[in-house]
Amino acid sequence: MTTASELRDVALREFASAGYLGTSIQAIADRAGVSKASVLYHFSSKEALLDAALSPAMEQLAAILPRTAQLAGSPEERTGFLVEFVDLLLEHRLAAQVFITQSGALGDVPVVARAQELIRHIADARPDQTLDDQVRFAVALGGAAYLLAQAGSYLPDSADDARLRESLIRILGELLAPVPVP
Amino acid sequence: MTTASELRDVALREFASAGYLGTSIQAIADRAGVSKASVLYHFSSKEALLDAALSPAMEQLAAILPRTAQLAGSPEERTGFLVEFVDLLLEHRLAAQVFITQSGALGDVPVVARAQELIRHIADARPDQTLDDQVRFAVALGGAAYLLAQAGSYLPDSADDARLRESLIRILGELLAPVPVP
DNA sequence: CAGTTTCTTGACCGATCGGTCAGCTACGGT
DNA sequence: ACCGTAGCTGACCGATCGGTCAAGAAACTG
The missing domain is CATH 1.10.357 (Tetracycline Repressor; domain 2)
Incomplete structure (x- = not known):
């Protein structure tokens, strides 16, 4: 499981349970055990992460x-x-x-x-x-x-x-x- | 139509179309033609407005x-x-x-x-x-x-x-x- | 008229948001 | 050994968030 695909899975779970607007990039980073900046390294924006998910x-x-x-x-x-x-x-x-x-x-x-x-x-x-x-x-x-x-x-x-x-x-x-x- | 009830209607419409998290108190105030502080005078919080709606x-x-x-x-x-x-x-x-x-x-x-x-x-x-x-x-x-x-x-x-x-x-x-x- | 309550407002607050950036580490290719 | 690149990070940015507050305007009450 690469970091990118793990982030995609974590994000999809968060988006489904808390909603897209109710999920911060920081929250996704915390659940995946990486930094917020690392999330934005793999996905250029929060919207790109939703697209990937x-x-x-x-x-x-x-x-x-x-x-x-x-x-x-x-x-x-x-x-x-x-x-x-x-x-x-x-x-x-x-x-x-x-x-x-x-x-x-x-x-x-x-x-x-x-x-x-x-x-x-x-x-x-x-x-x-x-x-x-x-x-x-x-x-x-x-x-x-x-x-x-x-x-x-x-x-x-x-x-x-x-x-x-x-x-x-x-x-x-x-x-x-x-x-x-x- | 009192200001409070109009705010309640406007808020319900916004919550339904843009979502609760996607609706700011400022947006509700603008649509109702009042100030943000006036919204919070009639409803003690955004959550209280959702409750009323x-x-x-x-x-x-x-x-x-x-x-x-x-x-x-x-x-x-x-x-x-x-x-x-x-x-x-x-x-x-x-x-x-x-x-x-x-x-x-x-x-x-x-x-x-x-x-x-x-x-x-x-x-x-x-x-x-x-x-x-x-x-x-x-x-x-x-x-x-x-x-x-x-x-x-x-x-x-x-x-x-x-x-x-x-x-x-x-x-x-x-x-x-x-x-x-x- | 004066006094009181209701309503409304702009200015302001700390927190958090999405996003940027320079720099650090680790590693594969030559 | 050197270098380029990929991965990752903390610090930082402007904007916006929900909410507070003191003060003015308006409307009712005596």
């Missing part, structure tokens, strides 16, 4: 984005996309937490603005859908991210990632493919 | 909290509770946005800690439920709040509050009362 998750989000159309396909295709999406959230849950909770306040930071654009692109990609469909999509996306961000607070310890993954995939599947009311 | 929503949340049990009752009872909950989110959407996006970073502020306790109390009130039930509840709560917080960004302008309300009540109802899979 979020970029891996953003690239993966961009990678699965074109497959959003699978949501309108067969049940197998739909489940396939949901598995990818839930796994993305599980693997990059801290980055997702930062984005969900702070994208509003950090809209002028390039990496956050890019993520907003990606999400908006997903929402706009299917203009023919009804308001109900859009509400379903937003509740599923925001709800899943909120759940993972707060999992430690509101769910029992017995909810390990594997069980959570299965449950989320099943429930998001139901939510996005509602059983028609007769 | 969130308290109305918190009281209403506490008021509907005992009726959470209705979610396990008849369809009519369940819909009745959902109507109250969605109306609470719609009426206090800025406060809900502040809580959803910043409760993690503001956990040591009394009014936020109290709100966290209320939500946790709701989650703990029904210990017999399965993990799926808990996931449904968290996705519904977090998803609905996220949707309203980001409504301006991700939903078309045609989505007025009345239509949003109907859609949310219907979809949350489906989510919390799933059709059993045969």
Whole structure:
């Protein structure tokens, strides 16, 4: 583990728990056991550190984005996309937490603005859908991210990632493919 | 509109859009057209201003909290509770946005800690439920709040509050009362 | 009118913020 | 052995933060 990558991990944890504005470079330096000046040697600014911390998750989000159309396909295709999406959230849950909770306040930071654009692109990609469909999509996306961000607070310890993954995939599947009311 | 209540409204808007830490007392004073010292005359501290801005929503949340049990009752009872909950989110959407996006970073502020306790109390009130039930509840709560917080960004302008309300009540109802899979 | 309370303000305070910089150490290449 | 570079640091900078305070303006009370 290089110093730079360790700083990136420490920063992501701090940004997720205390917020970007609530985390000082000094605090990151202390947790990593280096000086503040050393942090700014590896990352030219606090914003560059945020960019480095979020970029891996953003690239993966961009990678699965074109497959959003699978949501309108067969049940197998739909489940396939949901598995990818839930796994993305599980693997990059801290980055997702930062984005969900702070994208509003950090809209002028390039990496956050890019993520907003990606999400908006997903929402706009299917203009023919009804308001109900859009509400379903937003509740599923925001709800899943909120759940993972707060999992430690509101769910029992017995909810390990594997069980959570299965449950989320099943429930998001139901939510996005509602059983028609007769 | 008294100066104090106007300051409370301005502050809530700023806290929701830029975040509590991202909003300075000076910025609130400027938007309200008064001096920084005047803000601190009406509210003894920035934290007291946050408390005043969130308290109305918190009281209403506490008021509907005992009726959470209705979610396990008849369809009519369940819909009745959902109507109250969605109306609470719609009426206090800025406060809900502040809580959803910043409760993690503001956990040591009394009014936020109290709100966290209320939500946790709701989650703990029904210990017999399965993990799926808990996931449904968290996705519904977090998803609905996220949707309203980001409504301006991700939903078309045609989505007025009345239509949003109907859609949310219907979809949350489906989510919390799933059709059993045969 | 005088007296008192409410409101508002500019000046000021210590603390902390993000960021800069000169200099120190350690080490691989020649 | 020499040198260049990478890594790291303490000292320092201007700006802004939340908060205090004394004093003036305004409005109610007798």
